[in-house]
Each structure stands twice: as C-alpha cells, then as structure tokens.
Amino acid sequence: xxxxxxxxxxxxxxxxxxxxxxxxxxxxxxxxxxxxxxxxxxxxxxxxxxxxxxxxxxxxxxxxxxxxxxxxxxxxxxxxxxxxxxxxxxxxxxxxxxxxxxxxxxxxxxxxxxxxxxxxxxxxxxxxxxxxxxxxxxxx
Amino acid sequence: xxxxxxxxxxxxxxxxxxxxxxxxxxxxxxxxxxxxxxxxxxxxxxxxxxxxxxxxxxxxxxxxxxxxxxxxxxxxxxxxxxxxxxxxxxxxxxxxxxxxxxxxxxxxxx
Numbered sequence: 001x002x003x004x005x006x007x008x009x010x011x012x013x014x015x016x017x018x019x020x021x022x023x024x025x026x027x028x029x030x031x032x033x034x035x036x037x038x039x040x041x042x043x044x045x046x047x048x049x050x051x052x053x054x055x056x057x058x059x060x061x062x063x064x065x066x067x068x069x070x071x072x073x074x075x076x077x078x079x080x081x082x083x084x085x086x087x088x089x090x091x092x093x094x095x096x097x098x099x100x101x102x103x104x105x106x107x108x109x110x111x112x113x114x115x116x117x118x119x120x121x122x123x124x125x126x127x128x129x130x131x132x133x134x135x136x137x138x139x140x
Numbered sequence: 141x142x143x144x145x146x147x148x149x150x151x152x153x154x155x156x157x158x159x160x161x162x163x164x165x166x167x168x169x170x171x172x173x174x175x176x177x178x179x180x181x182x183x184x185x186x187x188x189x190x191x192x193x194x195x196x197x198x199x200x201x202x203x204x205x206x207x208x209x210x211x212x213x214x215x216x217x218x219x220x221x222x223x224x225x226x227x228x229x230x231x232x233x234x235x236x237x238x239x240x241x242x243x244x245x246x247x248x249x250x
Contacts, residue, residue, distance in 0.1 A: 020197030027201060037182070037203075044201040045177055052194075105190040110174035117178070 004068040005033075011051055011078075013060025016104070023048040026065055033067065035140065042118040042138045043072050049111040050076040050134060056101050057081065058132065071120075074136045082128035090116065141248045143206055143229055146185060149247055151233055152208070152240075156220050158229030162205050167241050173198050180204050187241045193219045200226050208244070210237045 007029060009022035027044040047063065054061040058080020066073045083089050090112050097107025116122050121137040144160035146152065165183040170176045171190045180186050182203035188195060191213035199207050206229040209215065214232050215223070223230050233240050 017193040020194060020201070024197060024200055041182070041202070048177060048197070048201050049174065104192055104194060105171060105173035105176075106194070108172045108174045110172075110178065114174060114178050 004066050007065045007067075009063040009065075011054045011060040011063060013055055013058065016055055016101070019052050019055040020048055022063055023051050030067070030072075035067075035072075039072070039138055039140055043074070045118045046115045046136050046138070047074055047076075049114045050074070050136070052106060053111050054078050054080070056097050056106065061131075068140075070140055072138045072140065074119075074138075075133065076136075077131065077133040079131040082130055082132055083124065083126040084128050086124055086126060145247050146206060146208075146231065146244055147229065149243060151235060151243065152231045153233070154229065154231055155209075155214065156223045156228065156230040158206060158223075158227055162229075164205055167244055168204075169237050169241050171237075177202065185244055187237050187244070189213050189237060191215050193222075195219075196223050196226075196228065199223075199228050204228060206231065208233065208240055210235055210240045 023044055026047055027040055030040045058078035061078030064075045088094050092113045093109040095107045095109035101107045119136040120139045123135045126132040141164050143162045147154045147160060164185055166181045168180050168184045169187045171188050173194055177198050180202040183205045185206045186204045187208040187210055189211045191209045196219050209232045212234045
C-alpha cells in the first residue's frame with residue numbers, strides 16, 4: 001500500500017463487557033491487509049490493553065490507528081483523570097483499578113507494561129484532571 | 141492433537157464446537173486476563189475459571205483455539221454465539237483447573 005490507511009474508533013466508557021471490540025475489529029482488518037501474524041499480535045495486545053485502560057479509568061476515549069508501509073501507529077486519547085505518577089504506573093503489578101474490575105480478571109498492573117513490551121515506541125502525554133494521550137508504534 | 145480429541149473427553153461439555161480439525165499448539169492455564177493477553181499461545185487450549193465476555197475477547201485477540209471453563213463455569217448465550225462466529229471452541233467442566241489441564245494433556249496434547 002502506498003498511501004497510509006487510517007482507522008478511527010470511539011470507545012464507550014460505560015460498557016465494560018464490550019471493551020475489546022475495537023481491538024478485535026482492528027485485528028481483523030490487519031489480517032485482511034495480510035500483515036505478519038507477529039505484528040498483528042503485538043498491535044492487538046497493545047491496543048486491547050489501552051482500550052481496557054480507557055474503559056476502566058477514563059470513561060472511554062478515541063483510538064486512531066494509521067497503517068503505513070513501514071509501521072502501525074496507534075494514538076489513544078481520553079479526557080479522563082490523567083496519570084499522576086507515570087513511572088509508578090509503568091511498574092508491573094501497580095494498579096489503581098476497582099475491585100469490581102479486578103474480579104473480572106483485570107487490574108493486575110500489567111496494562112501499561114504490556115503496551116510498552118509489545119510496541120517498538122511508546123509515548124505517554126498526560127495531565128492530571130485533563131486526560132491522557134498514548135502514542136504507540138509497531139514497526140512492520 | 142486436533143481439537144476433536146478434546147471435544148470428546150468425558151467430563152467436558154462442548155458449549156461451542158469450533159473447528160474440530162484445528163491443530164492444537166499447547167495447553168495454557170491462567171485466570172488473569174492481562175497475563176493471558178500477553179502469554180496465551182496461538183492455537184492453544186486455555187483453561188480458566190474466568191467466564192465473562194472479556195475472556196472471549198482475549199481468546200480472540202490471542203488466536204486461542206479453545207477455551208476450557210473449569211469449576212463448572214460458563215459463558216452467557218450471547219458470548220457463546222460470538223465464540224461460534226469467531227470459530228473458537230468453548231468447553232465447560234466441573235473439574236478444577238489443574239485436573240482439567242491434566243486430562244487434556246493425558247489425552248495427547250503436545
């Protein structure tokens with residue numbers, strides 16, 4: 001593909017059971033584009049963790065995914081509470097998720113670490129009280 | 141081993157059959173979805189007690205072939221229907237996680 005493709009998703013913050021639909025949809029599109037399965041898995045994991053975080057912490061948000069010849073860029077932005085201590089949030093096992101969320105199998109403090117681990121670049125821009133934008137890239 | 145070997149195991153109820161001829165890679169046990177998300181093997185059999193819609197989302201994103209719900213857990217009808225449309229098998233058993241995984245392993249899973 002010579003021209004980059006862009007996909008946009010609105011993440012609903014109310015319905016935890018639907019969290020993951022955007023990532024599933026994106027994964028299917030990447031499959032249709034014939035991308036390498038390892039690349040697809042990385043994008044699916046990173047985007048899913050981000051999507052779940054938006055639902056748990058930020059009442060939803062927006063995800064834009066751009067696919068070029070060389071990389072896949074995911075931009076996840078929300079107008080949630082922001083992350084007061086990014087360094088702490090990046091530690092495996094640190095979580096501020098509610099008990100209800102933990103009982104569903106999340107909130108293990110693996111979200112942000114997984115996103116970092118499965119992407120080639122990750123940048124977090126966050127302001128407490130304003131929101132968070134996370135940009136991740138996976139090289140093709 | 142193919143999926144159909146597991147579908148026929150005594151003590152396991154097939155709620156969704158998936159593709160019986162699908163080749164299985166490994167057995168994987170985990171209840172924390174974030175860990176499963178990063179570790180569940182493609183084409184694997186995932187044994188868990190976590191039966192909710194997010195379980196299916198994780199299975200789908202990791203290309204899991206079969207979800208085995210231990211301790212008699214189940215999924216709601218809508219989620220089972222979705223598993224069917226995504227080609228992911230779902231089994232339920234009253235066995236605990238270890239015993240369920242062991243039975244599958246003894247049946248010949250790699």
